[in-house]
Amino acid sequence: MIAAMADYIGRNYIQILEQLLTHLGISLLALLTACIIGIPLGYFASRSTNSERLLSIPFQVLRVVPSLALLVLLIPVMGTGVAPAVTALTVLAVPPIFLNTIVGFREVPEFMVESGVGIGMTEQQVLRQVRIPLALPMILSGVRTGMVEAIASAALAAKIGAGGLGELIFTGLGLNRADLLLIGGVLVAVLSVGCGVLFDWMTRKLLKYKY
Numbered sequence: 001m002i003a004a005m006a007d008y009i010g011r012n013y014i015q016i017l018e019q020l021l022t023h024l025g026i027s028l029l030a031l032l033t034a035c036i037i038g039i040p041l042g043y044f045a046s047r048s049t050n051s052e053r054l055l056s057i058p059f060q061v062l063r064v065v066p067s068l069a070l071l072v073l074l075i076p077v078m079g080t081g082v083a084p085a086v087t088a089l090t091v092l093a094v095p096p097i098f099l100n101t102i103v104g105f106r107e108v109p110e111f112m113v114e115s116g117v118g119i120g121m122t123e124q125q126v127l128r129q130v131r132i133p134l135a136l137p138m139i140l141s142g143v144r145t146g147m148v149e150a151i152a153s154a155a156l157a158a159k160i161g162a163g164g165l166g167e168l169i170f171t172g173l174g175l176n177r178a179d180l181l182l183i184g185g186v187l188v189a190v191l192s193v194g195c196g197v198l199f200d201w202m203t204r205k206l207l208k209y210k211y
Contacts, residue, residue: 001178001179001182004179005179005182005183008179008180008183009183016168016183016187019163019164019165019167019168020164020165020187020191022162022163022164023151023154023155023157023163023164023165023166023188023191024151024191024195026082026085026086026089026154026157026162026163026164027089027147027150027151027154028147028150029086030085030086030089030090030092030093030150030154031089031093031143031146031147031150033086033090034089034090034093034094034097034146034150035097035143035146037090037094037098038093038094038095038097038098038101038142038146039097039098039101039139041055041098041101042097042098042099042100042101042102042104042105042139043101043105045098045101045102046101046102046104046105046106047105052102055098056098056099056102059094059095059098059099060095062091062092062094062095063095063096065091065092067088067092067153067156068156068159070088070091070092071084071085071088071156071157071159071160072160074087074088074160075160080160080161080162081160081161081162082157082162082163084160084162085154085157085160085162086162088153088157089150089153089154089157092146092149092150092153093146093147093149093150094146095146096142096145096146096149097139097142097143097145097146098142099142100138100139100141100142100143100145101135101138101139101142103138104134104135104136104137104138104139104142105131105135107134107135107138108130108131108134108135109134112130112134113126113130113131116129116130136206136207137203137207140199140203140206140207143199144196144199144200144203147195147196147199148192148195148196151188151191151192151195152188152192154166154188155169155184155188158170165184165187165188165191166184166188167184168180168181168183168184168187169181169184169185169188172184
């Protein structure tokens with residue numbers, strides 16, 4: 001098995017690299033879109049209990065929708081390819097970012113906000129210099145969760161023609177080749193863990209005051 005895997009990689013390493021980069025690109029694009037949606041909505045929801053209740057329900061529902069089912073449901077609307085894949089991955093990545101953003105802003109100590117107001121800060125200054133820095137660790141934790149989910153689920157994107165490492169996995173299933181299944185599965189796992197480790201390192205650099 002090891003020999004078969006090594007032989008396939010040696011003969012197709014360029015194709016595998018292209019699949020890996022496609023997989024990473026789809027995942028990061030979905031994550032960026034999820035951040036653009038989830039963080040502002042999370043902040044808005046954290047300011048009002050009614051808004052949180054209204055916005056949380058659909059996001060809680062989305063957390064239990066299987067990735068493949070979501071991809072299949074998008075095919076009649078968006079067809080196949082990268083667009084529906086990114087849309088589905090974005091939908092999957094938004095809930096942890098949205099919910100962690102709510103928690104992050106809700107956990108900002110009120111006395112810190114009052115202290116900022118007391119020294120003459122405007123609402124915008126309080127947001128930039130007090131609320132966001134204190135909420136950022138929890139927000140980044142949600143982004144990390146969303147990133148791992150997007151990378152893991154992106155393997156299914158190959159099923160609708162979006163490419164990525166899922167092509168290796170589905171080809172292995174179709175041809176009953178365990179070597180391709182292992183190569184695809186291991187690469188997805190390594191990519192997910194590697195991105196998680198890199199994200200943790202970047203978080204420690206960004207939040208030096210927390211470590």
